[in-house]
Structure formats: structure tokens, C-alpha cells
Amino acid sequence: MVATSTLLIILELTGTFVFGLNGALTAMDAEQLDLVGVVVLGMLTALGGGIIRDILIGALPPATFRDWRYLAVALASAVVAFVAGRYLTRVMRSINLFDAAGLSLFCVTGTSVAFAHGFGPFQATILGAITAVGGGTIRDVIIRRVPTVLTSGLYAVPALAGAAIIAVALDLGIYSTAVALAAAIVCFAIRLAGLRYDLNVPLARPRNNKEATEDLDP
Template identity: 40%
Template sequence: MQGDLRVDEALNFLLVGDLVGVAVFAASGASAAVAKRLDLFGVALVGFVAALGGGILRDLVIGAVPPLAFADWRYAVTAVLASIAVFWLHPQLNRLRRTVLLLDAAGLGLFTVTGTLKALDAGVPPVGACLIGMLTAIGGGLARDLLTGEIPVVLQRDIYAIVALGGAILVTIMREIGLSGPGPMALGAVLITGLRLLALYRRWSAPIAVP
């Protein structure tokens, strides 16, 4: 009985983490679309893709078909509602650039944790689960940047994918030593988010080739 409660608790944590990640990434995508002066449909579309692109990729890789983005209405509705909210409330959102970066960092942390955990639960070995966790986290942001005509952040010098990969490794290690409850995983998401924001603040970057 206690084991069943723990399973239910873990599943609820994954669901809540996923939906919160969907909301913040949708808001991030919608904010970027508003800054590009797209119409309501464009804002909703960019928000939807930014929120669910990484999760769709994750589910296809681990064989969870149809992906949750299509199988569970809560994902699509959360993404669209968050996008529409940003569209109507954007005059109150000062400094959209900073808002996008903050929401993106939060989404990175949440999706890294849930993506890695879902891969591990699907039986993917640790190394593969870390890569899937990273792809889950960066997939939506990559799609968002492409749709809004920006060079994807993950392809630039900003430490983005590296943070996601490091976070996925941290989540995997925590899982292996038994720290897999909502508390430790939430802490992991906060650490990933904080590291991404610190990298932005300190302007840390990966090396680039010198022409």
C-alpha cells in the first residue's frame, strides 16, 4: 500500500512538473512572439510549440505514443491558455526580454527534471536518459527561436544545453542514490534554473572556433 502511494506521489509530481513547465515555456514562447509583433494565432502557435516541442520529441524517443501533448488535453489547453494570457497581458509585462529569459530558465529546469525522470521510468539507461532529459529541455526553445527568426540560443555561446545536460546528470545521480521524491527533484529544478540565470548574469559562455 505504501509503495502504491509512493508511485502515485511520483506520478503526480511528474504531472504537476510537466504542466508547470508547459505553462512557463508557453509564456516564454508567447513573450518572444509578442516581441516580434505576431498576431494572436501566431503567439498561440509559438507558445504551443515552445511548450510542447521538447515533450513530443521525448515521448517519440521513448516510445510513448501518442505523445502526451496529444493524448492528454491538459497539456494543449495549458499551453494555449498561457500563451493567450501573455498576449492580452503583455502591456503589463515590462522588459519582455528579461521576462523571456526568466521563464525560459524556469522551463529549462522543470523540463530537464521531468524529461530525465520519464526516460528513466521508461527503462532508458542512465546515459541515454540524460541525453533525453537535455533534449526535452532544449527542444521547445529551439523551435521557438526558429519560428521567431532568431538564431537558437542552444547554438550560440550561451551555456544552455550544457546546463540542461548537467542537470540531467544530477537528476540521474539523485535517482540512483534514492533521492527521487518531489522535494529533491524540485530542488534539482531550482538548481538548474539558478545555474542558467547565473550563467546569463555572469555572461558565461562555451568556447567558439576562431576564424
């Protein structure tokens, strides 16, 4: 039990750190923001998913404000990105890797936290996926991109896959560190495959353009 919750906090803080790196580096790329902008967008990306989860679960105030380590780690990640951004992106090749890592870790922790608050496996899976995609969605809305969760088929799907593994394992009583890591790896692998091979789920058949335009007129 102690081991499980130690694992959980390690995964949470690691996820917070990598999401913070991604958000801060996004701020440096996309908008040429100053230090404060980089820190703010890094922290929003790092902490957004967990805050949304805790609000929906009703676990208020969110863990972010109950445990100082969340704020400290999020702040540290943004500062690291600000100072070492050029080096980090050269080593990692793509800041999407940080996002994929955060996605994988947060679908595991989000589902576990929801389950611990008494949600059934179906709801816990949805809440886990919301935790995983929440921070990146806030990031995208704030910098005025269409959120990745809408445009990239393999963003919600790996989050749901990882979350479902955790939810089933918890429901069957076979949750362990190995299961947690396996779920994170499954999510990470699907996300990476999607990024590398530009895989997607079926596209909606486009409707007649003229119709579509008319429909959108208010």
C-alpha cells in the first residue's frame, strides 16, 4: 500500500515535470514568450490535467495546492526548459516526446486516483484519459491551436488504452508496479507510433462544402 502510493507520487511528479518541459518549450517556440510566459504556460500544462481531475472528482483543493511538491516540480521544469531549452530539444529531437511521456504517466495516475475515490472502472478510465489530455488541451487553447486531442487520432486513444489497463487491473485486484509501468509503456508506444507513422483513426466523410458553410452561418 505504501509502495503503491509512493509509486503513484513518483509517476505524478515525473509526469508533471515532463509536461512542464513540453509546455515551456512550446511557449518558447510558438509565441516567443518572455520568462514569465514560459513559466506560466509550463505550469498550466504540467498542472492542468491533475487540477481538472481533482475538480471533477471533487477532491478539492486539488493535490496541486495540498502538496507543495507539485508547484515546485512544475516551476522547476519551466525554469529548466528556459535555461536548457536549446540543448533539450537537440537531444530529444521533438518536444512531442515530453508530451507523450506525460500522457503515459498521467493516464496511469489519473485512473488510479479516480479508482481510489470510488469511481467504477468505466468512469475511472474516462477520468484517467481526461487527466492525461487535460494539460495539453489547456496549453493548446491558451496558445490558440486546435487541441491535439481533436486533431490527432492517436492522442486520446493511447490515453484511453493505458487508463483502461489500469482500471481493469484495479477492478480485478491485480494492480502492481509492473502493471502500472506496462500501461504507461502501452500508451507511450501507441502515441509514438501515431507520431512517427502519422497513423490516424478513420476520417469523417467530408460533407458537401456548400451545405457545410450554410450550416455554420448562425
